[in-house]
Amino acid sequence: MTAWSPPADAAPAVATDEVLAQIALSREEYALACEMLGRAPSDVELGMIGALWSEHCGYKHSRPLFRHFPTDGEQILTRLGEENAGAIDIGGGMVAVMKIESHNHPSAIEPYEGAATGVGGIVRDIFAMGAQPIALLDSLRFGPLDDPRNRRLCVGVVEGIGGYGNCLGIPTVGGELVIGESYSGNPLVNAMCLGIAPSGSLISATAGPPGTLLMIVGADTGRDGLHGATFASVELDESSAERRPAVQVGNPFLEKSLMDACVGLVREHRAWLEGLQDCGAAGITSSTVEMAERAGAGIRIQTQRVPRRESGMSPYEVMLSESQERMIAAVKPQHVDDVRSWFERWELHAEVIGEVTGDGIARVLDGEREVAAVPVLVMTSPPSYTPDAERDTSSAARAAFDPSTLPDLAPSDANDALLRLLASPNIASKRWVYRQYDHMVGTSTVVAPGSDASVLRIRGLQQGLAVCTDGPGRAVEVDPYAGAVRAVSEAARNVACTGARPAAVTDCLNFANPERPAIYHQLQESIKGMADACRAFGTPVVSGNASLYNESEDGPVTPTPVVGMLGIISDVRQAVRMAFQDEGDEVWLLGSGLEQEASSLGGSEYLQLQHGMSAGPIDVDLEAETRLVDALVELAEAGALKSAHDCSDGGLAVALAECAITGGVGLTVDADIVGRLDAALFGEAGARAIVSTPPGADLTRMGVKIGTVGGDRIQLGPIDVPLDEASEAWSQALAKLLAG
Amino acid sequence: MRFAVLVFPGTWSDWDCVHALEGLGQAAERVWHREGSLDGYDGVILPGGFSYGDHLRCGAIARFSPVMSALDRFAATGKPVFGSCNGFQILCEAGLLPGVLLRNASLQFRCQPQLLSVERTDTGFTSACSPGQVLQLPISHGEGQYFAEPSVLDELEEAGRVLFRYHGENPNGSLRDIAGVTNAAGNVLGMMPHPERASDALLGGVDGNTIWRSMIETWS
Numbered sequence: 001m002t003a004w005s006p007p008a009d010a011a012p013a014v015a016t017d018e019v020l021a022q023i024a025l026s027r028e029e030y031a032l033a034c035e036m037l038g039r040a041p042s043d044v045e046l047g048m049i050g051a052l053w054s055e056h057c058g059y060k061h062s063r064p065l066f067r068h069f070p071t072d073g074e075q076i077l078t079r080l081g082e083e084n085a086g087a088i089d090i091g092g093g094m095v096a097v098m099k100i101e102s103h104n105h106p107s108a109i110e111p112y113e114g115a116a117t118g119v120g121g122i123v124r125d126i127f128a129m130g131a132q133p134i135a136l137l138d139s140l141r142f143g144p145l146d147d148p149r150n151r152r153l154c155v156g157v158v159e160g161i162g163g164y165g166n167c168l169g170i171p172t173v174g175g176e177l178v179i180g181e182s183y184s185g186n187p188l189v190n191a192m193c194l195g196i197a198p199s200g201s202l203i204s205a206t207a208g209p210p211g212t213l214l215m216i217v218g219a220d221t222g223r224d225g226l227h228g229a230t231f232a233s234v235e236l237d238e239s240s241a242e243r244r245p246a247v248q249v250g251n252p253f254l255e256k257s258l259m260d261a262c263v264g265l266v267r268e269h270r271a272w273l274e275g276l277q278d279c280g281a282a283g284i285t286s287s288t289v290e291m292a293e294r295a296g297a298g299i300r301i302q303t304q305r306v307p308r309r310e311s312g313m314s315p316y317e318v319m320l321s322e323s324q325e326r327m328i329a330a331v332k333p334q335h336v337d338d339v340r341s342w343f344e345r346w347e348l349h350a351e352v353i354g355e356v357t358g359d360g361i362a363r364v365l366d367g368e369r370e371v372a373a374v375p376v377l378v379m380t381s382p383p384s385y386t387p388d389a390e391r392d393t394s395s396a397a398r399a400a401f402d403p404s405t406l407p408d409l410a411p412s413d414a415n416d417a418l419l420r421l422l423a424s425p426n427i428a429s430k431r432w433v434y435r436q437y438d439h440m441v442g443t444s445t446v447v448a449p450g451s452d453a454s455v456l457r458i459r460g461l462q463q464g465l466a467v468c469t470d471g472p473g474r475a476v477e478v479d480p481y482a483g484a485v486r487a488v489s490e491a492a493r494n495v496a497c498t499g500a501r502p503a504a505v506t507d508c509l510n511f512a513n514p515e516r517p518a519i520y521h522q523l524q525e526s527i528k529g530m531a532d533a534c535r536a537f538g539t540p541v542v543s544g545n546a547s548l549y550n551e552s553e554d555g556p557v558t559p560t561p562v563v564g565m566l567g568i569i570s571d572v573r574q575a576v577r578m579a580f581q582d583e584g585d586e587v588w589l590l591g592s593g594l595e596q597e598a599s600s601l602g603g604s605e606y607l608q609l610q611h612g613m614s615a616g617p618i619d620v621d622l623e624a625e626t627r628l629v630d631a632l633v634e635l636a637e638a639g640a641l642k643s644a645h646d647c648s649d650g651g652l653a654v655a656l657a658e659c660a661i662t663g664g665v666g667l668t669v670d671a672d673i674v675g676r677l678d679a680a681l682f683g684e685a686g687a688r689a690i691v692s693t694p695p696g697a698d699l700t701r702m703g704v705k706i707g708t709v710g711g712d713r714i715q716l717g718p719i720d721v722p723l724d725e726a727s728e729a730w731s732q733a734l735a736k737l738l739a740g
Numbered sequence: 741m742r743f744a745v746l747v748f749p750g751t752w753s754d755w756d757c758v759h760a761l762e763g764l765g766q767a768a769e770r771v772w773h774r775e776g777s778l779d780g781y782d783g784v785i786l787p788g789g790f791s792y793g794d795h796l797r798c799g800a801i802a803r804f805s806p807v808m809s810a811l812d813r814f815a816a817t818g819k820p821v822f823g824s825c826n827g828f829q830i831l832c833e834a835g836l837l838p839g840v841l842l843r844n845a846s847l848q849f850r851c852q853p854q855l856l857s858v859e860r861t862d863t864g865f866t867s868a869c870s871p872g873q874v875l876q877l878p879i880s881h882g883e884g885q886y887f888a889e890p891s892v893l894d895e896l897e898e899a900g901r902v903l904f905r906y907h908g909e910n911p912n913g914s915l916r917d918i919a920g921v922t923n924a925a926g927n928v929l930g931m932m933p934h935p936e937r938a939s940d941a942l943l944g945g946v947d948g949n950t951i952w953r954s955m956i957e958t959w960s
Contacts, residue, residue: 162849166882167790169752253750253793347749436849438880440937441788443756448944457942459759573942 003038004361004378009369012040019043022227023050029383036378044316044364044372049379051227051282051320052289055548058382061514062546065524068531069541075503076540077202082294084125084205084278085195086542088504090568092461093199097131100139100192100469100508100564102547106247107189111156115189116164116250120324122193123168124278127259128327130203130266131195134442135456136165138175138191139469139508139562140433143184145425145737150179153187155738161191162436167252168259171445172437173454175469176562177734179425185552190508190545192564194467196458203266207291207299208274208330210358214288214299215336216279217343217350218258218326220309224248225283225322235513235551254325257346262327265342272335274356279326285319287328288354289362293380298361301354303371315366330356385514389525392518398615399479404598406611409678411718414653417610418719419729421650421682422657426605428733450662451578452497452646455569464572466500471510471562472648475603475618480522482618483603484529484561489625489686490648491565492537496629497644497689499576499636500567502537505530507544507563512556514548522559523548530561536622537629539565569636576636578645580663580692583710585642587659587667589652590703591628591688595675596651600683605649610678624687631702632689640693647688653681655690657714661727666714669707673717681717741960743768744781746811746827748802750794753787753825753936760939761785764952773805783820783959784811786827788880788934798841798883799830808834820864820959821928822951825881828920828930837923837930838896839888841881845913849882853945854933855907856919859900863922864958865929866903868950874907875947877933884932886914886921896921904931 006012013019015030023046025033033049034040041049052058059066071080077087077095085099103118119136126133138161143150154177165172170193207214225248262276275294277287284301292299303315309323329350331339336352343350357363362379364372409417421427434449446464447455453468470491476483492502507530512519534541550557569575580587601607602616635641643663647655660667673680692709693699707716712723743761747754747770754770761768768785771778778784791802802808815821815836823831831837844850853876858869869875888896893916896902904920912932920931935948 159848166849166851166880167750167793169789251793253790253795256752256790256793257749435852438849438851440851440878440880440934440943441752441756443759443937443940443943446942 004375005373006039007042007370007373010042010044010371013043013046015046023047024054025050029053032383042372044319045374047316047320048285048372048374051285052379053382056281057286059546060382061385061548062509062523064384064386065527068527070531070535071540073540076542078542080541084128086504086506087202088542088566089199091463094458094461095197095199095202096465096566097126097129097195097197098506098564098566099125099543100190100506100562101545102508102510103189103191104187104510104547104550107157107187108185110247111153112160112163113249114247115157115160117248117324118189118191119161119164120250120255121280122191123170123255123259126193126195127262128205128276128278130201130263131197132263133170133193133195134444135194135467136170136172136191137467137469137564138172139471140175140177141183141188141560142179144179144181147184148740150184151738151740157187157189158433158436164250164252166438168256169441171439171441173439173445174449174467176471177430177433180473180558182555182558185554186550186557188510188560190562192469192506201267203270203273203276205277205291205294206275206330207295207297207356210297210356211333212274212330212356213333213336213352214354215329215331215339215350216306216326216353217329217348219251219254219323220307221318221321221323222309223313223317223321226317226320235549248322248324250324257348258325258327261343261346261348272332272338274330274332277328279328281322283321289376289379291328291330292362292376295356298357298359298376299354300357300363300365302365304367305351305353307349307351315364315371319364387515387520388517389521390517391521395478399617401615403601403607403616408676411677414681414718415721418653418657418721419726420609421605421654422726422730423733424605424609425734425737427650427654429731430734432734432738446572446575447498447577452494455498455572455575457572462571464569464575466495466498466567466569468494469562469564470494471560473558473560474614476526476559476561478603478615479618480525480559481529482620484526485533485620485622486618486686487561487563488530488533488537489620491563492625492629493646493689495565495567496632497576497646498569499574499633500569501633502539502565502567502629504542504566505534505539505563507541507561509546510550510557510560510562511548512551519556526559526561533622536626574636574639576641576644578659578662579643580659580665580667580709581642583665584695585692585709586695586697586705587707587709588691588693588699588703589688589706590631590691591624592685593704594671594673594680594706596679596683596685598676598679600679600685604682604684606678606682619685621687628687628689640697641691642694643692645690647690648684651682651684653716653719656716657726659690660714660723661730665709666711666723667707667709668711669716671706741766741782741956743783743785744771744778745769745785745787746771746773746807748773748791748805750791751787751789753789753934756936757785757787760936760948761952763939764949764956766956771807773807775807776810778810778814783955784814786823786830788825788827791826791830798826799833802830803834815928818925818927820955822955823930824934825932828932831928831930836928837921838892839886841883842885842887843883844885850911851880854879854911856904856933857907859902859905863903863926865951865954867957868953875950876938876945877935877948878937879911879933881932884912886918903929
């Protein structure tokens, strides 16, 4: 094999164990890099290779599994992984662009800035494509809130998301907050962004032909965030706090200006540009190298031209800094001055830092000295791994647990069980969170946070967009395949409850160390489950992110694939909400009868709360799920529904109580409950939804009529609770828990 | 009427205000903060947002923008100037309105629907309201606690310059529940709530339109 010429002015790096550990490159991977280069890399080269070969950038363990995902569809405009986000044709001459991404490790160390910069990063992914961001969602996981450390993380993360997102003028319209033992010390912070653009106006993250100039715009470059991509690719331990310099500090005001300037530039002067890319993990290195890869080109970066906020930075530091709020624009040479003055209007500084070349080599210069000369293809071809996968025996045993061996709930305990479930942080109102987020700016939030999914209008279009996130980790832990099917099914059901037809998925895979067979098994089976479910619903996976190595001294996190679902409503004026509306409306249960098997308690919130168990079978039925989604969309489009809400966490009783509480009106279920009481009330069998209709509607083809809206009590079998009491339990729980 | 909607770096309710006014058949144009003149406009809107990222203090940097001298001259003509949220903060910083907006007493950002009582209906900004009316308008701010010296508050109340008070819950700890005040001449109004977010039935409320309609009735 021929050796690639070394950089003219840099000696090979001394690859001590310490140096390799700092960039999380194994000795074998280092040897592979040497083999591909035909020589030993210089230290700048080694840093660049290490960053791009990190799990965070290189997807070493997850990429081989992505082939399972359905990724194509008539409406899908991008190929998975080829652009910063996925694009979907939503009709009416508009496209939606979306992506979800994790910022777990930074948030564990520095919750405010970690979460804030997570929002900043995902927003840049959207406007890097020239789309206007119109909504944010945040899917959060924390350890139990009786631990002050977890409370501090939760409060800090929520403040960080608000502090950054509110400043941008993008509404934060939804998400999740789930509490679980395993997230203690390793919270999950996943941020999703949705954007829109006129058809044909998106821009690619490509470098363009040789001669194109690369400009950096936005923040000056500092030493913050060095090795952030590496940090995201190792487990957290006692020394992690020392990694605080790897957490970046955000400047949302700068981001807002950058967003307005970039979206405007692409809308009005796309012809000036070849491509646009954000500087995310691994900074200038990954952004420029990935752009060059897409163009099949090389690049030459002059580090001394990069505007800095600190003196004495080495080329290594400049190339790997993860300073926030920076973009790389590939600009046609004759338009450099135009682009510079465009950004000056927003008081932003744009500087030429390099150019596109034809030799396929990424060269880094420090003044006259060439310090790196690596083929782009070497950096973008990290090794990929398919480790052994083996199901964890304890998880298999738990899945085999038969809930019918447990004593049934006594009718006299039913009221208490409902109230306890309503006050569980996983079920209780999340208003404490979302009232700290501006969820209305943009005046397009038709269905605000608190329903199954949030709905946005698009001015000038009849269609609306419904978005939600779902990640039932507990079910995935018990049965990775079925749990992942459930994740997609719940998300599809949630958008369908608003009347939207599920259209596309973005996913964030939060798992522990995949080098362990049990964890890799979780990852592999979850991806297969999501893939099969996405195929059933006709919702291709258009974008996503894998966050592995989520573990702390306390052990691995619950495997948590988070599904971000986009649905399209044909007429946004018909969007349906969760809340019951008027006395006398009739309540229907779609998808099944009242009676449920004990197996439906598998992985349920009830089992966890009442019996302290996370076990039992996770039943899924994709055919029934797609039938329910079709029914919900059909009924909503016919204008037949006054409310709709799916049965998920807490089962039928909690779903009914939530419809009543949010509607401020009670209900009476007059149908008899037969069979096991706990399963009928709190079982979490899928493919079910509660809808209400004006009196006299006939939905018998799709479900059973179970009761009537009205009064000021929740009456269901043995349950008889004043609405006020249920409302108090559900509304106040989270604030009380967080007050400590 | 022809409205100028001022846009500072970091402003984000500009388009929402434009859409609300256009929905009522008015002309509304976004005007960049570097403009030196507001000639030709019949009303000026200072929308919400985080001008200059709230660096230093909310509105403290925006008040030095070139358009602010033009705004001084415009306000002196008696034509209407309306600031909401960050617009209110800027008007206070610029000295066009008395008082300051402090961090919410809860120390948290608050975004929620809010009830407001209309204190009087014989003003240019409230003429379309009915006496005793309670409006529901969204709020969205972290620094909306209205503060002024007691003597200033007395003076404002005596002169009838408090147009809106929070009704029921006071969401930010504002003194005397004050949500919106005018200048002495009555043509400059600042308020924390967002009428432009309650100007479209699809979004669940149109109470904001009573404020826009009042301005249009009075000044067109």
